Amino acid sequence: MTQRKRQAPQSIDPAAIEMLELAEAEGFSTAFSRAKAMAPCPIGVDGLCCRMCFMGPCRFVPKRGQSIEDVTGVCGATAATIVARNFARMVAAGASAHSDHGRDMAFVLLAAAKGEARGFSIRDEGKLRKVAHLMGIEDKGRPVAEVAQEVAEKALSNFGQQTGEITYASRAPKRRQELWRRLNLVPRGIDREIVETLHRTGMGTDQDPEHILHHTLRASMTDGWGGSMLATDISDILFGTPKPRTSQANLGVLKADQVNLVIHGHDPTLSEQITEAIREPELIQYAMSKGAKGINLAGICCTSNEVLMRQGVPSAGNMLHQELAILTGAVEAMVVDVQCTMEALVGAAAHFHTKVITTSPKAKIEGATHIEMEPHNAYQVARLIVRTAIDNYPNRPDSVHIPSQFSDLVAGFSHEYLRYMQGGTYRGSFRPLNDAIMSGRIRGAAGVVGCNNPRVTQDRGIMRLIQEYIKNDVLVVVTGCGAIAAGKHGYLVPEMMEQCGKGLREVCEAVGIPPVLHVGSCVDNSRILTVLTEMVEEGGLGDDISDLPAVGICPEWMNEKALTIATYFVASGAYVLFGVGSPVSGSPKVVELMTKGWEELVGGKLEFEPDIDKILQKSLAHIDAKRRALKLVTYDPNQYGQSGDRRLAGITA
């Protein structure tokens, strides 16, 4: 009898499962069903298709008995060259997305400083002055607007700069900066390195895989130490530096009796204004006049993370929830800005009354309503969008299907707050965290970040790693869709310390934090770079990021931006593991260059490992190896857990 291969479940999230059952019953297409219907291209999936010129496209498929390294394209390019080129282009594309986001934030700051953007102001003057200091801008005695204008102009100059170094390279640990300079890895200007990647990887230019990958390291840093770090800093200046806030996550945050407005994408500019607009009594009255009890705002993806950690706006879910939210039938408008918004939203909305509204001058979707936002008109556009959603409420179908699931969460652990919580306003530092790692209370740290991908079970890899890490006394920081997954599954609350190993639980109890810290959106991975740098500078854990017992994991990656994040963390010295599959598996030579080669060069490496159990083993082994190299005490899971209140209370477990 033929054994039928059992299909992997599509999600571990009960709300998603409920909506997928409904989609199947109603015949609605989703990313999950489309991924099932379309297998990945067997050549492209390994990075083995070259479309750089029209002598091709060339497919690198070895004949029987032939090695892949013996196959060439029409121009003679080897598999290693085209795999490296394809990877480099993905990294450049990811860097362009995050960096363009950073550029847009700088323009908003400039407009706000000049008084040309109604609704925008400097909400965090302290952060503005700190950033000015980091940029070498004199701020003493100068009016806020003047300092803000100079900060914005300095940020913008990082993009077009042709020579020298991007400003924030100087924020890395001294040892790292020396290494980068020795290896010629410091980006000269953000746009320059991205453009140069495209030039080098076109037909007939850079045809040495090692050389291509070397520049890829440099180009990736225009994101982490460039555009993303600028985006994070400027967002904090304009909208406030996050500190912990309570909220909820999952589709159950949608309300059956209110106007549901969902904001999705990455840029917080418009969503911050919408957050203001929904509080206007006039608009609330207007919603009531249409029969609704109020206006309910929820987020998806990283726009969600931005307004979640600053305003406490609940999250309707991560990337794969975007269509599912619409399929509830309860969404009056889904407002998108840039990145990770699927064209399929319009098709999903066609089954219901939902309006998909595009808002960025850079992004339209055929069939969507386009209401364009610029900094000077952001508040008017926000009001118009809220009114459009309210006007659509009477068109809602009689019955809606909102899953009941949502979890409480705490989000918004900016690096400034992490420092503050470890000593207060005057004595804030990373000393307690370093001490906890040195003593073995905390075994190490893991960043679990990134996307959902319907090629693997939604949230399963992310959640398994988070659960195992905290059980093994590894402190976890989360960003992007990984952060929302942790929130949906109830892991962003202090009560989760009960799931921790004994040492980590003691630390969480003492400081009063969850063992899984929501650090922000995708651009906020730059906050993790800052945290790692501060840990190095605090002392006791080596001289460089590559010395720290820490790892970065992206279990369910899908976006080019995730590869850029991986590469800049490697360039900064980190060990990074990605799940799902490898876009470079077509060339063993490139795999070797990105693992052994990069480890020898910069102390970090990038591995693709679809098996989550292997990711767990490798990452814990790496943390322990780094502990040994630092000559820290050997981690012992039973060493702690008998101190303080717990012992007095007679709790032994």
Ligand code: SF4
């Ligand atoms: Fe083929 Fe070379 Fe053209 Fe690529 S650049 S498509 S390998 S001929």
Ligand code: MSK
């Ligand atoms: S939104 S890049 S799916 S994390 Fe930042 Fe989520 Fe990945 Fe987009």
